[in-house]
Amino acid sequence: MMIPQDYPRVIIEAVEPQVDGGRFPIKRVVGERVVVSADIYKEGHDKLAAVLKVRKVGEKRWHESPMTQGDNDRWHGEFTVAAIGRWEYTIEAYAERYLSWVDEITKKNVPGANLNSELLEGLVILKTSAALAPGAERARINGIITAIESALAAGEQQGAIDLGIGSVMRRSMASCPDRSEGYELAPPLAILVNRPITRFAAWYEFFPRSQGTMPYRHGTLQDSIRRLREVKAMGFDVVYLPPIHPIGHSFRKGKNNSLVAVPGDVGSPWAIGNEHGGHMALEPQLGTWDDWDQFVATCRDLRIEIALDYVMNCSPEHPYVAEHPDWFFHRPDGSIKYAENPPKKYQDVYPLNFGTSDRAGLWQEMLKIFLFWVDKGVTTFRVDNPHTKPVPFWEWVIGEVHRRHPEVIFLAEAFTRPKMMRLLAKVGFAQSYTYFTWRNEKEELTEYVSELTSGEMKEYFTGNFFANTPDILPPILQYGGRPAFIVRAVLAATLSSVYGIYSGYELCENAALPGKEEYLDSEKYEIRVRNWKAAGNITHIITRINQIRHDSPALQTYNHVRFLAVDNPQMIAYAKMTDDLSDIIVCVVNLDPFHKQYANLHIPLATFGIAEDEQYQADDLLSDERYRWSGSSVYIELSPTTKMAHIIKIRRW
Amino acid sequence: MMIPQDYPRVIIEAVEPQVDGGRFPIKRVVGERVVVSADIYKEGHDKLAAVLKVRKVGEKRWHESPMTQGDNDRWHGEFTVAAIGRWEYTIEAYAERYLSWVDEITKKNVPGANLNSELLEGLVILKTSAALAPGAERARINGIITAIESALAAGEQQGAIDLGIGSVMRRSMASCPDRSEGYELAPPLAILVNRPITRFAAWYEFFPRSQGTMPYRHGTLQDSIRRLREVKAMGFDVVYLPPIHPIGHSFRKGKNNSLVAVPGDVGSPWAIGNEHGGHMALEPQLGTWDDWDQFVATCRDLRIEIALDYVMNCSPEHPYVAEHPDWFFHRPDGSIKYAENPPKKYQDVYPLNFGTSDRAGLWQEMLKIFLFWVDKGVTTFRVDNPHTKPVPFWEWVIGEVHRRHPEVIFLAEAFTRPKMMRLLAKVGFAQSYTYFTWRNEKEELTEYVSELTSGEMKEYFTGNFFANTPDILPPILQYGGRPAFIVRAVLAATLSSVYGIYSGYELCENAALPGKEEYLDSEKYEIRVRNWKAAGNITHIITRINQIRHDSPALQTYNHVRFLAVDNPQMIAYAKMTDDLSDIIVCVVNLDPFHKQYANLHIPLATFGIAEDEQYQADDLLSDERYRWSGSSVYIELSPTTKMAHIIKIRRW
Numbered sequence A, B: 001m002m003i004p005q006d007y008p009r010v011i012i013e014a015v016e017p018q019v020d021g022g023r024f025p026i027k028r029v030v031g032e033r034v035v036v037s038a039d040i041y042k043e044g045h046d047k048l049a050a051v052l053k054v055r056k057v058g059e060k061r062w063h064e065s066p067m068t069q070g071d072n073d074r075w076h077g078e079f080t081v082a083a084i085g086r087w088e089y090t091i092e093a094y095a096e097r098y099l100s101w102v103d104e105i106t107k108k109n110v111p112g113a114n115l116n117s118e119l120l121e122g123l124v125i126l127k128t129s130a131a132l133a134p135g136a137e138r139a140r141i142n143g144i145i146t147a148i149e150s151a152l153a154a155g156e157q158q159g160a161i162d163l164g165i166g167s168v169m170r171r172s173m174a175s176c177p178d179r180s181e182g183y184e185l186a187p188p189l190a191i192l193v194n195r196p197i198t199r200f201a202a203w204y205e206f207f208p209r210s211q212g213t214m215p216y217r218h219g220t221l222q223d224s225i226r227r228l229r230e231v232k233a234m235g236f237d238v239v240y241l242p243p244i245h246p247i248g249h250s251f252r253k254g255k256n257n258s259l260v261a262v263p264g265d266v267g268s269p270w271a272i273g274n275e276h277g278g279h280m281a282l283e284p285q286l287g288t289w290d291d292w293d294q295f296v297a298t299c300r301d302l303r304i305e306i307a308l309d310y311v312m313n314c315s316p317e318h319p320y321v322a323e324h325p326d327w328f329f330h331r332p333d334g335s336i337k338y339a340e341n342p343p344k345k346y347q348d349v350y351p352l353n354f355g356t357s358d359r360a361g362l363w364q365e366m367l368k369i370f371l372f373w374v375d376k377g378v379t380t381f382r383v384d385n386p387h388t389k390p391v392p393f394w395e396w397v398i399g400e401v402h403r404r405h406p407e408v409i410f411l412a413e414a415f416t417r418p419k420m421m422r423l424l425a426k427v428g429f430a431q432s433y434t435y436f437t438w439r440n441e442k443e444e445l446t447e448y449v450s451e452l453t454s455g456e457m458k459e460y461f462t463g464n465f466f467a468n469t470p471d472i473l474p475p476i477l478q479y480g481g482r483p484a485f486i487v488r489a490v491l492a493a494t495l496s497s498v499y500g501i502y503s504g505y506e507l508c509e510n511a512a513l514p515g516k517e518e519y520l521d522s523e524k525y526e527i528r529v530r531n532w533k534a535a536g537n538i539t540h541i542i543t544r545i546n547q548i549r550h551d552s553p554a555l556q557t558y559n560h561v562r563f564l565a566v567d568n569p570q571m572i573a574y575a576k577m578t579d580d581l582s583d584i585i586v587c588v589v590n591l592d593p594f595h596k597q598y599a600n601l602h603i604p605l606a607t608f609g610i611a612e613d614e615q616y617q618a619d620d621l622l623s624d625e626r627y628r629w630s631g632s633s634v635y636i637e638l639s640p641t642t643k644m645a646h647i648i649k650i651r652r653w
Helices: A097-108 A116-132 A135-153 A157-165 A167-174 A221-233 A289-302 A319-323 A359-375 A391-404 A418-427 A442-454 A475-495 A539-551 B097-108 B116-132 B135-153 B157-165 B167-174 B221-233 B289-302 B319-323 B359-375 B391-404 B418-426 B442-454 B475-495 B539-551
Strands: A011-016 A026-029 A033-041 A048-056 A063-066 A074-080 A085-095 A182-184 A189-194 A201-205 A238-241 A305-310 A339-341 A344-346 A380-384 A409-413 A431-433 A463-466 A498-502 A571-577 A584-590 A597-602 A615-620 A626-630 A633-638 A645-652 B011-016 B026-029 B033-041 B048-056 B063-066 B074-080 B085-095 B182-184 B189-194 B201-205 B238-241 B305-310 B339-341 B344-346 B380-384 B409-413 B431-433 B463-466 B498-502 B571-577 B584-590 B597-602 B615-620 B626-630 B633-638 B645-652
Touching (some): A011 B418, A033 A048, A074 A085, A097 A157, A097 A167, A116 A135, A135 A157, A135 A167, A289 A305, A305 A359, A391 A418, A418 B011, A442 A475, A442 A571, A463 A475, A475 A498, A475 A539, A571 A597, A571 A633, A584 A633, A633 A645, B097 B116, B097 B167, B116 B135, B135 B167, B221 B289, B391 B418, B442 B475, B442 B571, B571 B597, B571 B633, B584 B597
Parallel strands (some): A201 A238, A201 A498, A305 A380, A409 A431, A463 A498, B026 B189, B201 B238, B463 B498
Antiparallel strands (some): A048 A085, A085 A189, B048 B085, B584 B645, B615 B645
């Protein structure tokens, strides 16, 4: 083994935050802080200094800020990321020769000590640093150096020491540290920064073809434009559209997923492609590209973001099938394999073969689809089943899109093995569907949400909590009625800063195929025209929840959800708050949609900065009821016949 | 970004054990197991298989063993390391095409299904594997393939399936897996394997110059040879010698570290070098190289290992000072800097400058010293203050020694910042001094020993628990008298599998410099001749403890020390056991050297494999008292006037 010639002179270890030893970037949104800590130490007894260095990838210059030393060789610093795109950060640490000398000479300065030699050593250090100093500072240091030399010549040891370790010199030396005995951590650690809407948004999913007002008439983009205003009025930030492309004919599915379609059946939008085109075409019945452009313009006016479904399926009539048969899987008889999840068969859909010998052709085409729709005004993609494609494809294609359009947001629809869900987030998906939809009990909600928002996952994984989807009508909604719809909306909207519902939720639609989580008469296979003012709707509650979220900085953070003690297993309580405690929200929810529940809620006064004997304001933002509380124990009662949840803003007087 | 051409087809993550993401090796001793686990998964629905691969570094061929799948995509495997040196291991995982096919066709095989296409696909898989199979297996597979084809031709679908998925075919296919859709983790992870004595040894430290029998006469190696037999009789495995080199004259320290030596003062052995030589010379008063060779031969006969102190200090008379003045630190006046720890001064010692411009010269010389003494029969080095030298030096020099002599053991004497202690172990020190010497309370012992033996530190850090050293006479020994000496010996010898004492411990020597942890009349500065049979000695107890350790496989493992509940804060209890529960040891110790203490001890019956209502044997190996116990609660009484500790072997009837 060779003698190392240029080894790190300072040890920098265990840097946080980082994901998998720096293999993947951490994620932030614009304006968020990155709080960094690291173990920094060195052999021997030198004093150390450390700086945190950050820059946008591509910039030459690092922006530096000092780190401070805590217990047990742990150092701390922080910075804020100010623009979208890829950033990088690192740490430089070095032996602080001047401060080490100050420490040494201070310790040695006992009565009678001859410190001539130490003072001469100090002068060497001062002169080295002076050479590094900017002009004005250099002059100041050189002035003091001259004074020290005079004092030394005059035998005034104490005077020389005072000049060398004095506050003026310390301030000057801080401006020109000699970092030659140091180390800069390499390679730097990456940060992927996106827009705030990545971490704070309410999503609303609707089928454009269902937005008409006449039953059985195919809705259009123009109908959807009208609908957008209502979606905006409810307070949603993102409208998510299932595929809007032409739909295949062969093996088209009929109503309720029946194997045989009858004339007039519109088919599943997920079976993409026919004679009108494929992934870069519009279903003609929805309208023209002009209609699409109007839809986009209206969204822009309303400040609604469009999320489009990205689905790597092709119908047998998709142009790719004829043009690139090698992009598909083949059976021994030469025919193309349709999708299967044995014993289920999906004859209307051909999956793509990502391992095809023409991988370059297929992967580039997949990229082209993303770029096409970005050009058409789409900034967010909900990606269908990413866990059935190779992960390196996602890392590549998201990287390629981001290189051109760092503002694009990818949502992974992967209800799969937990580790795959995490890996997809690590390689670039900004948001992920979660298991929230099936977590109903207090204990499982507490455990799952803590895992998402308090562990290392929060550095790279943002859970988009959907209360329902076209594929999932969970049992709690089928059986729990209107109270359950209210409860699940409150939980989704306050446990995560990013949540969504699929249209019909506000009408408490809950008719399911018997024994399944599928909707009866699902929109996936037919057009559904709804009366949005139907009795029993919870539109006003959804609207109120979204308003509360927009007014509350605490609910806009995807940070540590702090669960609170409440002595009834049917009730759950938790707090979200800003770092400075200027906004503190406490949610209390009755998880039992059938019965009244009551409990004592424990308020962690110290955490909230409230004294034991202090009165404080507790305003329920859902009901507009105002309370004045004191002490840490509060009696709460929630009932299906009155209210199922509190969203309480806590304020000191 | 380029489209990745050869990406991992299977994901292998979070492999354990590993140290700092594979940057450093894990450590084992010969015959120990390595239990490996990893997250292994892939996109889609393929069945996977994984093998654990291990080899000695330099071998071509991997030794493989299958891994098994546990919960949540965690896979498990293990192997044993059979020889000292560097090993490496990795994991190869792959999509198991045959088993995936078995799974698919089994799911699809419902009444009326036409599986002709699937069977043809299966034949492709079988033929691919047959080509990979060894001769006999290939013939068997080809026979079945022919039978399947006949069945297919005859329209016997079920018969063809039965042949394809039957147990004969499964067994054959297991012998020739097609791993083309797979990934082998790279680079492999390293293992440093050393001799069992690395992790199981009792150390005894003595000064050869004190082994004479006449007061004031300088002891010799011949005296030490006589003493070796007594050390062996006490059951020690390693004899550790402070430096045995010539000692400097300038600023030689007098008795009790006085600044002025008087004629006859022998000086500190840590101030190495004079006109007789330096680190590769023997102090002439100790004897000749012939005497040394006899000492080594006696150790070999007695199966005692020699540990030599390795001290990077030079006296002003060390040959290096004249030959390599550039290896030292210089003051502004050109003189060489002596060692300091302000305000303390060590004028008899010059530290070496590891950052010297002649780094190659200095570092190679330091290596030469190690190799010289290995040639002279030394296999273990206790390294003095490694934390004041650059860590890359240690990684380099230990690597160089191990490349030639993998059997050499390095003990780090670094009482310093915890993270530095860990890093020194990571870069190659097999053993480390610890803070055990100052941990006396139940809570601090529990916390510290758990950190050392149960966390990730156990993968690379072996704590050598010294009860005293020539530098450390801890307060508990100064004030606690003979009971404290017994307690601390039992704790050291049973909490860690590697422990040591410095001679005089067995005589309960406890005279200290007032207000310090330093011995009065310390052997560091003078010759001390002792009466080894002095009244009150605990030689027989030390001997018994060492005997118990040699008889107990449980006490020979440096694994998880399991602390047991005992309802008295002055008492501590813990168990060590072998994996197969064939040896279970329970220690109970009274931490209060002044008073009788009693408590109820909780025996974790289930952990020990004992039924609630079962009687079991509990033999105190220290006192030879035998008990029959039942139930989980046992009354224990320990007293300074009778006994201070139990070392109990638990046995089922």
